Amino acid sequence: MQGFWDCMSLWKLLLKGKKGCHVSSCRVRRLMKKKLPQAWRKSAVDLEDCLKQERSLYKQAKHTYAAQWRKDFLTVQTKDAKKHQWKSRKARDRFFRLQQMKQREEARHRCCAQSKGSTGDLQAIQIEEHLSDGTTSLRTITDRRLVEDGCMQETRHAMIKHERRHSPVHLQVSKDDHVYFWPRNPENKGSKPHGLHNGHFKAAIQSPSIAYCDALFRNIPLTTGFVPLQWQNLMNFAIKKKPGDFRLSKMRTIQLMNSEAQANNKKAGRAAMQFAEAHSLIPDGQCGSCKRHQAIDLALSKQLVWDLLILQRRAAGWISNDAKSCFDWVAIVTMLLFGLTWHVLSSMFNMLSFATRRICTGFGDSKRSFCPPSAVPFQGCGQGNGAAPHLDLGDTVHHSGEDICASVQAAATLWLGGIRATGGAINPEKSFWWLIDFEWDARNGQWRFCRKCSAAPEFDLKIPGLYSDIEPLRRLEPDDSERTLGVMLSPLENHNAQEAQLVSKGLGVPHLFGKQVYKHLEMILRHMLGGTKPGAYMDANLQAHQLETGTSFGLLQQDYQNTSILASDTWLKRVWKELESLDMYVAFDSPALSLRWHHDALLIDLFIDLEVDQDDLLWLNWCRMFLQVATVSDITTADGRYIRQCIWNGFRDDTYRTPYNWPRTVRPGRPYWELWQRTLSRALLPSHGQHHPLLQPLGHWHDNFESWNWLWSPTVGLFHREGAAWTHLALAGSSTISRRYAPSGSHSGTDSLQ
Incomplete structure (x- = not known):
């Protein structure tokens, strides 16, 4: 029946066109392409005959065949109907989330259309x-x-x-600045299509007098806040965010400005960035819009922080949020912190407030223009503004994931509240979070990530959405990768996600492994030698790995075959494996595990010298990590002659002061403590004596008093550390068999004891 309707609609439209009436040419072409490509060649008389004939055929078909056609149509639809199946739970949740967002968007537009009055969004102040x-x-x-x-x-x-901490930057455009700027700007970019473009100014700098006049005209708005009339015309142009996606909701609208205005904006942006860098106003983690900073460096920092959580078994909540239209919601008042004066900001934001805008489309520039609903410069420097990129800028070692949920919710609420206070918002569709926690796998002797079903499964992290509706934020599994900073990242390494993304785009790399090793070496050398924030994370990972393996060399200098089983799976371990396959190593000067006695040694080195089995080495290291010991001196008595009984029996000595930040661990079972005792006997003891005397007693101490909580002197008595002071305990009584000590009431500092 639809075919008859299409034919009748086509004949009616063509008849109206023959009579001189306005008809939709797009609809005519669509119907002709669908039914009758040559219909436009018919005369008006033929069109009337065709319309009459089509009407008679429609009535006959409706009377005779309509019921049967409808029944056949429903039968075919029923047979072909299939239940929609999603490949994963993630895809299903994303589908329903998009449907809900679409419904809220439609409801919001209906509310705005009903409630928006002549005064716009702002009703009163x-x-x-x-x-x-x-x-x-x-x-x-x-x-x-x-x-x-x-x-x-x-x-x-x-x-x-507003009180300034530092004197502002007074921007001025000299002739030399003007001549230096224009040759470095592309001729066909960065300006609106009408008026003087970049090519005119690039040619004008060849004349000293014209260059001087242009520099003078640029300098007036910066020093007075004046906005020239030719600057108050902007062209809006939509560009694709993703290749092939032409949906308007998924495109980014930029503003093409006057070339002189854009030159001043870029100068203001560079001055603000230089001011912020000189006065340490930019956080270390800010890698965007800064020179000598790359997005891949921030991606590496994220991976290294996750690796630190793995090495220390810390519970954490990691929230990845996307600030919606961050360039459009830059708070104007905060720009004073970056050294810009009121005149510079007035020139920039008044231009955006009073400008007349047009739209650039594939069919040409719009003849109609529009203006902002308000001349008040609330927030934002606009997409396409040369200054926009520069202007947009607890301890859980012994806590589980359930313990930190309240802290994660409080941190998210505080962060999102700060964004909303400056006019911003979070896009829930592009935001997600992980609850990171670890559990011990006794069968394999390794720690592993907790899944969602075992770590606070009923907890929902709630945030205000784009339209102030409180909604739960999407939570991912530890190995669920999301694209951030151009790469697929997750706390638990997932090579398949990044590999699938690269293969779908085409690699185009001559030798992938060689390129990867080269970039890994370049990152290690650049960050470790440059003292950057990723370098600090890298050094922390190296020290944590050295504490975990318990050896005297750094991770990248160790033999992969001997100690790789002791190291957690991190980015540095994977680089270590690459270098080992190429017979390469990288050495850095970093703190090593200290030896505090003469004849002292590291326990893992002793176990390796005994050539113990790799599995036994893993269990011995587990015992060592639980006891929080690294050297022979850590397990011996104060005179260096015997192994302490608590260490021998597998109980941690809480009175011992350790200089290291040990990771979370659990106590091994009895079979592993028997292995621990047998191995210590082979390495250190001549025989199974009652007090476990060492075969080679240790010599003199190297360290100071900072490692001890108790000190004893045969002439003075006993001392106990209480905070930063030492309490003296004098001998009570004259018995020499069982000595008793009592506080004498005197306190002293560490320097007086030495």
């Missing part, structure tokens, strides 16, 4: 009024013009009374 008696009062303003004036007044007042 409150301003302070200073009375004659010296007091102040709040007055509510609802008139649109007065609302705009009040907002401008409050903004200027905030600018004036």
